[in-house]
Amino acid sequence: MRYLAVAIAIAAGLIVLISYFVPALAMVQSVLLNWAIILAGMAALVGVFNLISVHGDKVRRREKGNIYSAVLLVSLFASFIFGLALGPDQPYIRLLVNTVIVPVETALMALLSVTLLYASIRLLRRRTDVMSIVFLLTAVLMLAASATLPFGEILPLNNLIRPWIQQVLALGGARGILIGVALGTLTTGLRVLFGADRPYGDK
Amino acid sequence: MSLLDLITGIAAFLFTLFIFSYLIGDNPLFRLAVYIFVGVSAGYVAAVAFRQVLWPDLLFPLLTGSVAQKALLVMPLILSALLLTKVSPRLTSLGMPAMALLVGVSAAVAVGGAVTGTLLPQAGATINLFDTHAAASVPQLAQMMFNGAWILAGVTTTLVYFHFGARTTRDGSARRFGFIEFLAFIGSIFLAITLGVLFAGVYSAALTALIDRFHFFGTLFGLH
Amino acid sequence: MDTIKCPVCGEVNPADAEFCRNCLSRLEPLAGAVKGEDAPLQPGQLPTKRVTADLEPILPQWLREARETARQSASEEAADSSSNANNDKPVASSKPDLLAGLASQGKGEDHEAEEIPDWLVSLTGDVPVQKKKDEPYAGDAQRARWVELGGQEEGTSSNTADAQASSGTSVENTAPAWMAPQEPAPEKDELADWLSRANQFSAPAPAPLPPSDQPAESAASTPSTSTPSPASETPDWLNNLRSLRSSFETVPSSSEEQPALSQPDELPASASPQSAMVEPAEIPDWLKAFDQGSSATSTYSSDMPDWLKSIAPQSEASSKAEPPQTEVSPAPVSSETDELKSSVESTKTPDWLSSYGPANPQTPGSTPAFVDGSLENVNVEDLNASLQAPDWLSGSPSETTDQASDEAKPPAAAQTGEDIAPAALPSWVQAMRPVESALPSSIPQSSRDSLLEAGGPLAGLHGVLPVGMFRPTSKPKTYSMKLNATSDHQTQAALLEQVLAAETVPIPMKAPSVIMSQRVLRWVIAVVMFLVVGGILFSGTEIFGLPARIPNDQTEMAISTIEKIPVGAPVLVVFDYEPSLSGEMQTVAEPYLNRLLLLKHPRLTILSSSPTGSALAESFIAGPLAERSYKSGKQYIDLGYLPGGLAGIYDFARNPNAVMPLDVDGSPAWQAAPVQGITHFSDFASVILLTDSAETGRVWIEQAGPMRGTSSLVVISSSQAGPMLMPYFASGQINGLVNGLNDAAKVEQANGQAGLAGRYWDAYSVGLLLAAGLILLGGLWNIVPGIRTLGMEKDGS
DSSP states (O other): OHHHHHHHHHHHHHHHHHTTTOGGGHHHHHHHHHHHHHHHHHHHHHHHHHHHHHHHHHHHHTOTTHHHHHHHHHHHHHHHHHHHHHOTTSHHHHHHIIIIIHHHHHHHHHHHHHHHHHHHHTHHHHOOSHHHHHHHHHHHHHHHHHSOBTTBOOHIIIIIIHHHIIIIIHHHHHHHHHHHHHHHHHHHHHHHHTTSOOTTTOO | OOHHHHHHHHHHHHHHHHHHGGGTOOOHHHHHHHHHHHHHHHHHHHHHHIIIIIIIIIIHHHHHSOHHHHHHHHHHHHHHHHHHGGGSTTTGGGGHHHHHHHHHHHHHHHHHHHIIIIIHHHHHHHHHTTOGGGOSSHHHHHHHHHHHHHHHHHHHHHHHHTOOOOEEOTTSOEEOOHHHHHHHHHHHHHHHHHHHHHHHHHHHHHHHHHHHHHHHHHHHHTOO | OOEEEOTTTOOEEETTOSBOTTTOOBSSOOOSOOOGGGSOOOTTOOOOOOOGGGGGGGSOHHHHHHHHHHHHHHHHHHHHGGGOOSOOSOOOOSSOOTTHHHHHTTSSOOTHHHHSOHHHHHHHOSSOOOOBTTOOOSOSTTOOOOOOOSSSSOOSTTOOOOOOTTTOSOOOOOOOGGGOTTSOOOTTOHHHHHHHHHTTSOBOOOOOOOGGGOOHHHHHHSOOOOSOOOGGGOOHHHHHHHHHHHHHHHOOOOGGGSOOOOOOTTSOSOOOHHHHTSOSOSSOHHHHHHHHBOOOBTBSOTTSOHHHHHOOOBOHHHHHSOOOOOSSOOOOOHHHHHHHHHHHHHSOOOHHHHBBOOSSTTOGGGOOTTOBGGGTTSOHHHHHHHOOOOHHHHTOTTOOOHHHHHHHHHHHHHHIIIIIHHHOOOHHHHHTSOOGGGSOTTSOHHHHHHOBOOSSTTTTOBSSSOGGGGSOOSOOOOOOOOOOOOHHHHHHHHHHHHHHHHHHSOOOOOOOOOHHHHHHHHHHHHHHHHHHHHHHHHHTOOOSOOOOOOTTSHHHHHHHHHHHSOTTOEEEEEEEOOGGGHHHHHHHHHHHHHHHHHHHOOEEEEEESSTTHHHHHHHHHHTTTGGGTOOBTTTEEEEEEOOSTHHHHHHHHHOHHHHOOBOTTSSBSTTSGGGTTOOSGGGSSEEEEEESOHHHHHHHHHHHGGGSTTOEEEEEEOTTTHHHHHHHHHTTSSSEEEEHHHHHHHHHHHHTOOOHHHHHHHHHHHHHHHHHHHHHHHHHHHHHHHHHHHHHHHHHO
8 A cells, every 4th residue: 555655646747747838738637637626625624524533532531621522523414514505605694704713713812912912021031132133123113113103104114114024024034035945845746746755644 | 674684684793792802801692602613613514525525426416327436436435434433532543544545645745835935935035035137127127136135135034944953062052053053043033023024914804893893883783 | 709699588608508697498409309318209109217316417507596495495304204194184395396306216216216217216315304294285276296306205106096196095996097906017017116116115014904904906006116226215205105194193193184186087997997996086996905904914915015005094993984075086996905905914014114113202102104114213293294195095004993993984085075176186196296395495485485387286385486495506608798809890890880770860851942932923024924925816916027038047947848849740748747736837837838728729638647637637627728619529539547657657568558448437448539540658758747746757757768769758756756857857768858837937028928937926925035035034043053063962972
């Protein structure tokens, strides 16, 4: 099974990559991509099944917090059944999204503002070096430069410093990061295509 | 506001309050809200995955499609079934072929996109910063050159910062070459600036989310 | 100096030492294959005969000394007890030599030395030891035990007869297997060997045994006599017999004093049938002659050894005595007894037996046949004191009275039961039990008295194995403990000590920060922010100025792309953000999309690579864009969820019709009005990407960007993704970027309409300024202790 998986990964990857340069393989590429899309949808289902399995075991074994797991399972099955029956675009299903998912996630994001502020205040106590100081100064500058005052903008800050930092200094760093990420993606992808890396479960 | 809107609004308000209660500390209300959220999200995602992916792309064509379509869908059907074995720890190895196909295709697409979508364009853009023909005037050219130098310095020093090749010194420690070390220090400065800008952006987004929640409260209770 | 550690006690010994100086165990195991005489026995292979005297040197020093001490004490005790001939107590040598016989063996012994087992050889010993006569021969429960004194005491291995000595007059017809006539003693029989040595001591002619008590077969099974041993190698047991003989003459009736011997368990039941017909008694018939004192030598068979023949029961009463009740099988039949008697009578008394003259000259007739005449001068009482004659010998010919024979039987049986019951030992083993007097005198009296053995072969003895006995008597060698360590070794040792010391030194833990202060600070921050931001928002103030538009920046470029879109053109709008930032995204995207819809009335195609994107899109259209009254299927179509991540995006960009054939309702999508005429990705006039993640934006830019052709690509992003998407704008890969509330406010200014961005702006600005101030203040507050901590860490390192 392991060798079969490696062969599949290498073959599929090479066909898709070669089809970038060989138009004749476009059909095979489409088939493979379609299969990958279907498998990705099934992977989402597998994740949900795993969640059911984990919390189901907690409820069955009556572990600590099994009540919450039971609540999770009840809400899961309820939303799944209703979503399957009515359809995800049905207004009641959208209502469920707007009532539960959106408020909870938005509230969690709102809490992040307090947490980020608290962490940035205590940053220099934990780590005092050049990088931390530059980081904090930049953050303060950008925060201040993104805001305005009642009487208007803080002209040098809003119209000069902020754009220059954002479009020159930060741009250079961001571009360097993007290039680095792209190089890493290239390396990792080639390793997978050559069989050196097997992240699909082969130990 | 209809009754349904009122009910959903109060429910959303309660959920928001439950999440805000985490500021005091972990409590059952917060946990209840989180567990319900996870359950609803998982159920919704499962319903979407089935109704919008598996049924129209796999099951429906297998049932009603042509022979050619069915022939092409036998393999994803088998692979999907094998992927389901990932749930069981004992049978998880059977899902390797399906995962291998997914990983192989994604890796190939990622390689192609990284090269054609980031590496080449970004490198070209860095080079084009010093395109003298793009400047209409000398001040503009000077400004372009000045900015370009900074950008180039930022790009190169940031890349050097992530270079970790070192050699052993006399005292046994591993250190980078002196000039590389200097460039890496410059790159760390650029990196700190970039991260500072990113932090400001993240905080801005979080602040906006907080304001949105308050706006929702105000709308619900007619405060504004 | 090299040293070696004892594997038993762990004592450090010199490397060249063979035995441990503390516990005297071997330091190094014997290596290599054992060959020669030391090779292990193979099946069918006869054991190699050894001279046990050669084993003397390998004995531990303490044991050798103990043996020597025992010899000396035994000789002393024998001299002291020579006057006490009537003492029935077994003689216990004060200085028992446990294995003294080893040293004396092999001296002058001929070919039979190799054939004689160790235990037997040890019984004979070199020098007969004068034993105390008052030593009872295991007649009572507390009788002393045998200790192999080696030449001083008599081993009891030959006392295999079960007959109780208490009977005295009668020898039970219990013939052990070795006494069975069907089993003639081999030439190299062990018993015959020592008996042959005993023949050295010429004994007076034994008294004729009673006719009825002459175990013929027992006599026949006795080992044949062999070369008599020198006078100096008189077996101890023979010496004992002299004392016993004297005791038999005096108090033979004290049956309870007579030891009761049980038949050896190991004696095979395959005794001759004749033996089974013997009277139920342990003492063989041929031995009954001792008890009876009658002339029964003529009844003995010719197969009997001379010494046994000489041991003719001289007491007539012994023949009338009933056999004592024992555990053993019955003695041989009377016909065999007669044979023994006759044989005993007719056989000349062997010299070694004749040497065992009666201790009491008054009873010459009761002299045991096997008593060596040369030992007449030996103090029998001393011998008796150190001997514990077997039961069958207790009924010696020296007993001439009927009283002895009468009283010896049942009591002996009872005693046998009493004595044997606790231990259940065969008689010959009991005879081997060391005598208490054989204990070394160096043993403290208290320990000797305190440690009473209750069972086993050493039952009845006190302090048999005292601790002090096993202590090495020699002073161990002293060795220098100074290590021959070089300077490098010492350096390394010191280094190791430092490392080990560092391991044990507790690392001072930093004082944990006070959690209460952290939580309080967090509460204060939250309260301040909530109050300030909420208050300003709820107040509805709009006093803070909106940010000014900057020409040719990313926002202006995005606005300019709308101008290039034809009216009613198909526009792809991708809703790729999470519900967590749906509020910001709606705020940021609303002015731009509002402008687009207002100016160009495009046909929208909605797509999302996130499962919740479709729902967010629907709520966006029904919310901020509600004024535009876009209807599904007419002005816009929702294709739903695009799975597969970058592979799905790439595939959709290559062939959107094939990848997303159905809309979110399940209806065929590409026949609807909003997507009429679209067959390729580049058919879209513009692609507007709504994303809150730089990663998602990068994927769409990388995968779909090359496929869009001349279509514009505008990214509306959250403020957290904007900095990382800026390089793509700078490189021209995207045509415009609306980043966060700041750019949304600029778009609203361009639209000339107030929107959510304007409504949020005051609270947003105050929140930003508040955060900037708190961060600056907190940084200044914490930088001083942070620098101080950094200095302390550097000093510590």
